[in-house]
Amino acid sequence: MTIDWKLEQAQIEKAAKLGEQITRDAGIVAPPIDPFTLIRNEGKRIKAFGDDFGRDFDGRLEFQSPKFLLFYNTKYDEWPHDGQHHPKVLFTIGHELGHYFLEHHRNYLRSGGGAHGSMTEFQSGRLVEREADSFSSGLLMPKYLLGQIVNRNPPNMNLVKQARGQFEVSLTSMLVRWVQLCDFPCAVASIRSSAIEWGFCSPGFKRAGVFKVKRGAPVSSRTAQAFMGEDVSFSKFREGEGYSDVSHWVENDDLRFVVEEQYLVVPSTQQMLVLITADEDDIFNGRDSE
Ligand SMILES: [Zn+2]
Structure with a gap:
């Protein structure tokens, strides 16, 4: 394995751990994890806006002093789902929270670095995007709640689907997280x-x-x-x-x-x-x- 690849893996794992820590610190003891709770915990430091942004982006985080604005695309709510938002929308909010909580992402935005439109759920190859996806996975599917479920039995799709229902996440993100913890x-x-x-x-x-x-x-x-x-x-x-x-x-x-x-x-x-x-x-x- 190359050193670059190993370093990247370490960065990505670190991002997932930070996501888990945020959920744990919020005192959440059972799934599903509602990312809006975590936004509310930040008080006036961050404000979220949902709208149909078409194909422009899944999510976007902007710094407008003194606060951060988090935009999330609700077009995916048209897809069939239970609950208020489609899991893709919730994953996107987790991803944008990654740009907010990961120190080097936040510092970049605070120092005048331009906001970018994110495409979430593992579609982007860029490291910052993969870090934000990994943060979201950790936040919504923390190891302290999912790890035991994953390692109780050898993996199969039915178990993954059950857990996906419990955590109210997309099947794609549950499968990825399952494999990462397995x-x-x-x-x-x-x-x-x-x-x-x-x-x-x-x-x-x-x-x-x-x-x-x-x-x-x-x-x-x-x-x-x-x-x-x-x-x-x-x-x-x-x-x-x-x-x-x-x-x-x-x-x-x-x-x-x-x-x-x-x-x-x-x-x-x-x-x-x-x-x-x-x-x-x-x-x-x-x-x-x-
Ligand atoms: Zn992003």
């Missing part, structure tokens, strides 16, 4: 236009030397290709399962062992999510045969 070997990948858009490996996978999902690569697992082929538009919710060799998903070319795949299509974002799981015994047998 001691079992697993990974998540997001597929758009037949290619791997982004992905993450669990600490359980990292311990086995599997660090990175192949970003940008075309999907090469046959069972995943077949599932995609049933309806490439990703316009309807559907689920499926398959399996392949781990080398289809991760950057380690030297590893050979079977992984199980669980697929789920999210029509609102025209995205396919894949939960990739491995058996610890298979990983180490794969090593021995090298």
